[in-house]
Amino acid sequence: MLSTRQLRYFDALARHRHFGRAAQECAVTQPALSMQIKEMEDLLGVRLVERSRAGVRLTPIGEEAVARARGVLTALADMERSIRAHGRLLEGQLRLGALPTIAPYLLPRLLPEMAKRFPDLEVALRESQTETLLAELEDGALDLVILALPVEHPALETRALFDDPFYLAVPEGSGLFPGGIAHADAVCADDLLLLEDGHCLRDQALNVCQQVDRRRLRRFGASSLSTLTQLVANGLGVTFLPELHVRSEGGRVPRVRLVPFAEPRPARTIGLAWRRTLPFKADVEALARLIIACRAREEE
Amino acid sequence: MLSTRQLRYFDALARHRHFGRAAQECAVTQPALSMQIKEMEDLLGVRLVERSRAGVRLTPIGEEAVARARGVLTALADMERSIRAHGRLLEGQLRLGALPTIAPYLLPRLLPEMAKRFPDLEVALRESQTETLLAELEDGALDLVILALPVEHPALETRALFDDPFYLAVPEGSGLFPGGIAHADAVCADDLLLLEDGHCLRDQALNVCQQVDRRRLRRFGASSLSTLTQLVANGLGVTFLPELHVRSEGGRVPRVRLVPFAEPRPARTIGLAWRRTLPFKADVEALARLIIACRAREEE
């Protein structure tokens, strides 16, 4: 049976595509690493790497092998962490990721609460879009992410936290939706301002506005909700704002009127996602409750 | 990082609850195994086993650890098999499981076809009920199972093969359903004969007969479809027979009348299930097509 050492060397080799540098990363000499790779190839009876002067290429089988090797290494690393912490995820380091449309509004309240409740926990933060978060979660660079559900991924588990309803932000005095209730169908593509591509909030908003003609949307999107509200404040259009953002601004935004939607109010579901192989559910549950409590607190 | 050797020793120790016998299984001496376990405990900073005169007990953390260790070992073993076979599942050994309500009817046709199509494949068969099959699949004792879908299991993938409609088997000359079309709602609990508990076919039949009063069902069920048809033939009641079974009997059963159900015909979905970590999809697909073709052939 292969050793974890061989898997580690092989992973490093696949990343560096260079025996010498891979060996350096593994803190061994090049022949030591070469020998282990050779041994792996002998054990598997398969050529994993194409050696050539200009670096190294993996064979197709090698690509498959490294993907599986990384899976095994991640599972093993997760096991070690879990057991070392007596199954308590909330001690030691937690690498937490969050969407840019969530992090700035939830974390300022959450992090102090977490520090109070789990004093032995050290949180490393990362803010990225859904796709990046999920990739990093999968390959073990993150432990837990806060994002919008649903997430369909076989290696991940999720836990819904709360629904975050949308408001329609219109310029103050614009006269739109004078009844104070917005209707998704009445939003016009020419007016709609959105985040740039890749933000899931953009897709969610478009989902709500099924009938909007995508071809008539403005080409360039904003990169943050703050920018977006500035645009709205200056009369350049309307946009969707999640309640989470609105709350963090104290319930109102200068020169912008926030119009609630008609029932059923469109919303995004905020939730946690993590690798199946990482933590005990009890820990995620504890954290989930803290987050929910944390959000409820803001209602005061 | 832990070595695979340590994981193997630990797994053996957890199974034998005895250092000496675990060591024997691993073909090393007791002190060698003791040292590796100690090393593991040191690396993890956790006590994994309670040593006592009368054998060994795992601590709660140890239980968690061994479960995870087995997961890692299975993933690694699957990786080795896949790569060794160049991703071709259908060479070497395939440990195949099937439900007792499928195996006797499908396999006599399938196995010769498989032998013809995949000459380098050696098939090891196991026949069990759904629960057992899934457990053995998960812990690596089986590679692939044929059963009734749906199967909801995070570590497993599935592939539907075909729908297998039910017939109602009634005693010849009983006068039931003279129109030649059965209606699920007209089946009476007093008449209904079923397989014993644990057979998924039993549950599926009860699902079709939503209105049947479960309390009035006979206490003891048959252990095979053959027994069941004997009971029906002797006028003791009626039962559900899957088409797969009927076909294998040449389309008719002595002294039993087979009544098709009204549309939509109730059916069970037969499918394949396997660990996500094991094979390439292409191989499962190849086998799936063979099975489907194999069943279609019988229609002649």
Add this chain to the structure above:
DNA sequence: TAAAAATACTCCATAGGTATTTTAT
């Protein structure tokens, strides 16, 4: 006290280091 695990020590296999050769561009 007796069975089982831990410890002490010794040995050897194998991983790793150094020096060198081979290979491919």
Add this chain to the structure above:
DNA sequence: ATAAAATACCTATGGAGTATTTTTA
């Protein structure tokens, strides 16, 4: 010609064996 990997050879770490002690029911 030269950078990179393979090979050869030596060293040393650590895994495993044998003998023995310690533990505990």
